[in-house]
Amino acid sequence: MSHKIVSKKQLSENVFTAEVEAPLIARAGKPGQFVILSINNEYSERIPLTIADADAQKGTIRLIWQRVGKTTAELSDMQIGDEIANISGPLGKPTHIENLGTVVCVGGGIGNAPLLPITKALKQAGNKVTSILGARTKELLILEDEFAQISDELIVTTDDGSYGRKALVTEPLQEVCQRDVKPNQAFAIGPAIMMKFCSEVTKKFNVPIQVSLNTIMVDGTGMCGGCRVEIDGKANFVCVDGPEFDGHKVNFDLMIKRLDAYKKQEQNAYMQYKKHKCKIGLDN
Amino acid sequence: MTEEQRQELLQQLLEKQKTGKLKPSERYEIAPQEMPEQDALARRSNVNEVTLGYSEEQARLEAMRCLQCKNAPCIKGCPVQIRIRDFVAAIAEGEYSKALAIIKENSLLPAVCGRVCPQEVQCQQTCTVGLKFKDPTKAVSIGRLERFVADLDQDNDSIPAVAAETGMKVAVVGSGPGGIVAASDTRRAGHDVTIFEAFHKPGGVMVYGIPEFRLPKAIVQKEIDVLRKMGIKIVPNFIVGRTRTIEQLMKEDGFDAIYIGVGAGLPRFMGIEGESLIGVYSANEYLTRANLMKAYDFGKGADTPIAVSKKVAVVGGGNVAMDSARTAVRLGAEKVYLLYRRTEKEMPARIEEVHHAKEEGIEFHILQSPKRIIGNEESHVIAVECLKFKLGEPDESGRKRPIPIDGSEFTIDVDTVIIAIGNAANPLIRQTTPGLEFNKWGNIVVDENCKTSIEGVYAGGDIVLGAATVILAMGQGRIAAAAINEYLEKKKISGH
Numbered sequence: 029m030s031h032k033i034v035s036k037k038q039l040s041e042n043v044f045t046a047e048v049e050a051p052l053i054a055r056a057g058k059p060g061q062f063v064i065l066s067i068n069n070e071y072s073e074r075i076p077l078t079i080a081d082a083d084a085q086k087g088t089i090r091l092i093w094q095r096v097g098k099t100t101a102e103l104s105d106m107q108i109g110d111e112i113a114n115i116s117g118p119l120g121k122p123t124h125i126e127n128l129g130t131v132v133c134v135g136g137g138i139g140n141a142p143l144l145p146i147t148k149a150l151k152q153a154g155n156k157v158t159s160i161l162g163a164r165t166k167e168l169l170i171l172e173d174e175f176a177q178i179s180d181e182l183i184v185t186t187d188d189g190s191y192g193r194k195a196l197v198t199e200p201l202q203e204v205c206q207r208d209v210k211p212n213q214a215f216a217i218g219p220a221i222m223m224k225f226c227s228e229v230t231k232k233f234n235v236p237i238q239v240s241l242n243t244i245m246v247d248g249t250g251m252c253g254g255c256r257v258e259i260d261g262k263a264n265f266v267c268v269d270g271p272e273f274d275g276h277k278v279n280f281d282l283m284i285k286r287l288d289a290y291k292k293q294e295q296n297a298y299m300q301y302k303k304h305k306c307k308i309g310l311d312n
Numbered sequence: 313m314t315e316e317q318r319q320e321l322l323q324q325l326l327e328k329q330k331t332g333k334l335k336p337s338e339r340y341e342i343a344p345q346e347m348p349e350q351d352a353l354a355r356r357s358n359v360n361e362v363t364l365g366y367s368e369e370q371a372r373l374e375a376m377r378c379l380q381c382k383n384a385p386c387i388k389g390c391p392v393q394i395r396i397r398d399f400v401a402a403i404a405e406g407e408y409s410k411a412l413a414i415i416k417e418n419s420l421l422p423a424v425c426g427r428v429c430p431q432e433v434q435c436q437q438t439c440t441v442g443l444k445f446k447d448p449t450k451a452v453s454i455g456r457l458e459r460f461v462a463d464l465d466q467d468n469d470s471i472p473a474v475a476a477e478t479g480m481k482v483a484v485v486g487s488g489p490g491g492i493v494a495a496s497d498t499r500r501a502g503h504d505v506t507i508f509e510a511f512h513k514p515g516g517v518m519v520y521g522i523p524e525f526r527l528p529k530a531i532v533q534k535e536i537d538v539l540r541k542m543g544i545k546i547v548p549n550f551i552v553g554r555t556r557t558i559e560q561l562m563k564e565d566g567f568d569a570i571y572i573g574v575g576a577g578l579p580r581f582m583g584i585e586g587e588s589l590i591g592v593y594s595a596n597e598y599l600t601r602a603n604l605m606k607a608y609d610f611g612k613g614a615d616t617p618i619a620v621s622k623k624v625a626v627v628g629g630g631n632v633a634m635d636s637a638r639t640a641v642r643l644g645a646e647k648v649y650l651l652y653r654r655t656e657k658e659m660p661a662r663i664e665e666v667h668h669a670k671e672e673g674i675e676f677h678i679l680q681s682p683k684r685i686i687g688n689e690e691s692h693v694i695a696v697e698c699l700k701f702k703l704g705e706p707d708e709s710g711r712k713r714p715i716p717i718d719g720s721e722f723t724i725d726v727d728t729v730i731i732a733i734g735n736a737a738n739p740l741i742r743q744t745t746p747g748l749e750f751n752k753w754g755n756i757v758v759d760e761n762c763k764t765s766i767e768g769v770y771a772g773g774d775i776v777l778g779a780a781t782v783i784l785a786m787g788q789g790r791i792a793a794a795a796i797n798e799y800l801e802k803k804k805i806s807g808h
Contacts, residue, residue: 052555061554066512071606073615074512098615114512114547115609121743246605246616249510249551250738251520251577252597256589263581268739284590285691289590293610293617 030111031301033063034088040168042095043138045080051087053079053117059145060217060240060272064248065115065289066099067106068169072113074101076245076267078142079118090113092141092170105305113270119248123238127154127211132204132235133179133228134160143217143239151178158202158211160221166191167210170312177198178196196226205233215237216275220284227275231259236273241266244289257283318369325376329404336379341439344450345374352671359524359608362668363427368406373462375404378452381440386454389438392787394418394437403457403521408543411461420493421786423531426459428522429783430631430662431785434470445701451662473543475502483508484568485741486514490573490773490785490792492535497793498571503800504569507539508550516575518782520604521596523635524640526665529603540774549740553744558769568803569768569796572756573789576735576774582627587731591619591693595636595732620744621728623647625696627673627682629659634666634731635793637674648674649724653681653714654699657692679703679714683721685729695723718740734779741775753778762792770796 036046053063066072081090081125096106101280106112123146133148137145141162151157159179164187176182183200187263197218204211214237215225222241230237243255243266250268257264258279264270281296315322318720325342328334348364349355365798366374384397395414402411414423431437432448435455442451480503484495487509501507502586505637513519540546552558552574561567579594581587595805598618601607624640638647651670652659655678659666670676679701686695700720703712737754749757749765755778756771758764762773772788780788793798 052550056555069512071609071614073617114549116510116512116551119551120553239593246600247520248598249577249740251579252593253577253579253581253601254597256581256588263583263588265578268578268743271440278586282691286588286590290617291567293620297611297615297617 030113030114033108035285036106036108038104039092042093042104043089043092043168043170044108045182046103046246046283047083047090048112048115049087050089050115053115054082054087054089057089057118057237058084058122059149061116061118061120061123062142062242062248063091063115063121064245065091065112067102068113073185074114074246074248075099075194076119076242076248078237078240078242079145080122080141081145087134093139094138096298097294098301101298101301114126116248119157123149123215123272125149125153130156130158130160130161132201132214134162134201134214134216134218134222135171135175136162136197136216137164138166138170138221139216139218139222139240140175143172143215144174144216146217147175148178156180158204160185160197160204162186162197162218163191164188167205196225198229201226202229202233202248203297205230205235210254213237214275215239220280220287223275223278226282227280231276236237238272239275239278240241240271240277241246241273241283243286255294314542315367315369317804318367318373322369322376325373326404329376330668332543334430339377340444344377345370345453345456346668347453347456349668352673357582357671359642361528362525364647365454365463370404371457372406375400375457377441378404379440385440386435386452387440389435390418391434391781392418393657393791394416394435394458398450399461400457403461403548408461408464409677412464413463414476415458417546418698419783419786420487420496420790421782422534423460423462424489424518424527425783425786426457426462426630427527427531427752428781429455429457429779431512432663433608434783440503449681452714471538472496474499474500474542477504478502478800478804479568480504480568480804481506482550482796482800483565483570483786484774485513485515485570486509486573487536487546487577487772488573488575488785489518489782490789491516491571492539493786493789494543494571494573494772494793494796495539495544497790498569498796499544499794500541501797501800503568503797504664505543506545506547507771508552508555509546509548509659510551510574511604512548514546514548516573520600521602521635523599523631523639525638540796551740553740558741558745558766562768570770571631571762571789571792572741572764572771572775573773573785574738574741574775576779577738579731580734580736581731582733583683584684586687586693588694589685589691591621591727592685592729592731593619595626595632595730598636598730599632602643608643613661618643619728621645623649623726624728624730625682625726626649626730626732627651627736629654629661630664630732631661632730633663633730634669638669638672638734640728640730641672641674645728649726650674651675651680651682651696651698652676653679654703654711655679658711666766679726681716682729693727693729695725696729697721698725704722737775737778761795762788763795768799771802782802
């Protein structure tokens with residue numbers, strides 16, 4: 029069964045979102061889980077993407093991705109009505125949701141997408157939610173309105189000060205941790221480097237933090253081990269042991285390097301794809 | 313020997329056999345037939361199948377080597393008890409369809425098993441001819457003969473007969489060798505069968521693990537096509553436990569019985585320093601990238617990258633280690649070292665794979681194993697530090713225990729390390745199936761009929777046995793299918 033794209037939108041220069049038909053996943057998916065997709069059957073690569081939202085009634089899931097390489101570029105070039113050959117999921121353990129009291133949710137870049145359903149569920153469970161959303165610049169900020177609706181407090185930062193507060197997310201996170209009523213739990217999803225620094229900040233204040241890791245994967249069911257990360261010095265598989273881990277135990281430095289394992293090859297493939305696209309453009 | 317000489321010899325032998333004058337000593341004198349194969353140097357740079365299969369004369373001569381022992385010890389050596397003596401006799405007579413029919417009474421995938429079964433520790437280990445020469449590789453080449461008749465493809469269009477629809481639904485989880493057999497056998501009984509596969513392509517270890525050069529994918533595809541023609545539904549990208557749980561399949565989706573054949577699927581690492589460095593792979597990942605995802609065509613159509621390696625160390629001594637090493641050669645590595653902490657005698661790999669690996673230039677470093685993996689500032693592998701070992705007393709597995717030699721550390725420069733030391737049990741079904749009983753290693757507990765602790769749920773293959781083989785998984789698929797058919801028959805009669 030292939031998966032038809034029923035709606036698609038460009039959120040910023042390189043960030044796209046689409047609603048895709050995947051009735052079984054829409055029904056089974058829970059906050060914190062992800063899918064693995066490949067565009068065609070024979071030669072396409074399998075990439076993990078978080079489920080940003082699901083509509084069990086409509087049988088669709090919402091995906092949000094950033095155009096960084098060939099596969100995500102190809103996905104970005106697909107149109108409404110096009111079909112993605114393979115989507116499997118939902119994968120990974122769902123986020124453990126309960127009423128913890130006060131929580132702080134930190135999202136960076138497209139990390140806001142997977143953070144949204146988690147934040148929504150935390151709010152519904154009765155938590156007092158502070159959300160901190162960061163982006164490099166105003167145009168790259170996504171899902172602000174959605175977070176505003178479900179947060180008791182929303183703090184927005186941009187690196188360049190073009191919108192909200194000119195700061196990195198770690199600054200307001202530190203302030204929130206210093207408050208009289210300290211958050212009982214922090215959640216952070218975003219670039220690995222952001223999650224690393226969020227983990228460092230919360231550690232200083234003894235605030236536990238859950239981070240959601242997005243590593244390179246092949247099968248997503250524990251079979252290949254390509255997604256392994258060091259947790260407390262021990263190899264864990266993001267696909268079956270995660271994707272969420274105690275941020276204070278993650279070896280982020282190694283993880284960040286592993287994310288770049290195929291950087292050169294990926295850049296070449298992306299360049300080739302862009303060149304090919306340009307040629308097609310000229311022919312038209 | 314030329315083909316004409318073979319033909320002549322064959323005619324003489326057949327004449328004698330007809331008149332009952334062919335003596336066992338004359339059969340012993342027939343030279344074991346070598347399988348033609350691709351030149352070792354040429355095949356280093358292609359992924360095509362290495363062995364090319366017997367000619368008709370070779371097959372018949374090889375079959376003439378069989379003594380037709382009354383007690384047929386070969387059959388006892390076969391995990392699924394194929395009537396080996398009889399199919400070999402049929403080949404000697406040139407009755408190939410008959411030979412294939414005999415094999416298919418017990419085995420559904422002869423083209424696969426003829427290629428990947430470890431015959432030297434099964435049927436060929438107990439073969440009288442092999443025992444006479446004190447060498448299982450000089451036994452009758454049962455595997456090659458099985459492959460020969462399977463490849464002739466004489467039953468190409470025959471689809472196994474399916475009984476009248478029973479209206480009962482069977483789910484098969486996993487499309488590896490066990491799942492294929494379980495699906496086929498339950499479908500033949502007239503049940504409505506659906507196979508659920510986690511990957512985007514069916515075939516399990518036969519498509520993601522075993523490389524093209526050892527088992528061409530077209531062979532597996534043919535078997536999958538047969539299943540479809542029998543009316544079996546195959547649903548890819550479906551992760552039982554996550555997409556739907558076992559309980560949901562039974563209670564909400566109306567399945568009357570389930571066979572779980574998900575494989576082992578959780579690669580073991582050594583637990584040494586440096587195992588998460590860039591350039592360290594599990595064999596599962598390396599082989600999946602290369603085989604299923606076709607990383608050898610990266611930049612020429614395929615989108616999945618794999619390390620571009622110059623010097624590779626493979627750790628382990630099984631078939632998967634050989635497959636990994638030989639894949640690395642084909643992906644362009646200049647040097648491939650195979651590190652194994654025991655000696656060649658203890659290697660679990662098939663003799664043929666060891667032989668082929670050596671021919672292809674893989675350097676065997678026996679009695680050596682990594683102590684740690686060393687990386688550079690970029691966290692890329694640059695070397696492995698190894699320890700030397702000696703052999704001590706036999707351990708629980710019956711193999712001599714390797715003992716590290718203190719102070720024997722030395723390093724080998726490599727840019728890629730592939731860990732091929734086996735698999736642990738995949739936790740997905742365990743995490744999501746309350747009530748299903750597992751042992752302390754995480755394998756599903758079953759009775760002699762492959763029945764689990766949940767009624768209507770059966771399991772087999774690696775997820776039950778730990779590390780098994782294609783043929784053992786097939787054998788369990790068959791046992792489970794028979795038990796499922798019986799269970800559903802009773803269920804139908806009792807009207808539940």
